[in-house]
Amino acid sequence: MAREKSAYHNIEDMINQGYSKSEAQRKLYSRRKVVIDEVIRLAKERTEPETLVIKALDTYMKANKVSVLKLQDMIKDRVKEGRSGALWLESSGSAS
Numbered sequence: 001m002a003r004e005k006s007a008y009h010n011i012e013d014m015i016n017q018g019y020s021k022s023e024a025q026r027k028l029y030s031r032r033k034v035v036i037d038e039v040i041r042l043a044k045e046r047t048e049p050e051t052l053v054i055k056a057l058d059t060y061m062k063a064n065k066v067s068v069l070k071l072q073d074m075i076k077d078r079v080k081e082g083r084s085g086a087l088w089l090e091s092s093g094s095a096s
Contacts, residue, residue, distance in 0.1 A: 031068050031069060031072045032068065034072045034075050034076065035057075035068060035071055035072060035075065038075045039053050039054055039057065041084075042086055045084070046086070053086075056086065056088050057071075057086075057087070057088065059088070060087055060088035071087075074087060075087070
């Protein structure tokens with residue numbers, strides 16, 4: 001019965017008690033989250049299903065040998081520059 005007292009009542013308690021993910025897991029999630037958010041944004045902007053955006057992005061990543069880490073950095077750089085188009089459409093070196 002004493003163990004019941006140690007149960008977490010909310011997420012904040014879990015975090016405060018150190019029951020959070022490891023630093024490596026958080027970094028990996030944050031990288032994926034940037035890419036996921038970009039896919040969702042592009043699908044809405046282009047009014048296409050997310051699956052089509054994912055296929056195009058996957059093709060771009062394979063053709064250009066881009067890792068998830070590199071992709072995340074590219075997306076963040078584009079946001080800072082105010083560019084919103086699809087990466088694979090600008091990969092030919094044309095300025096936007």
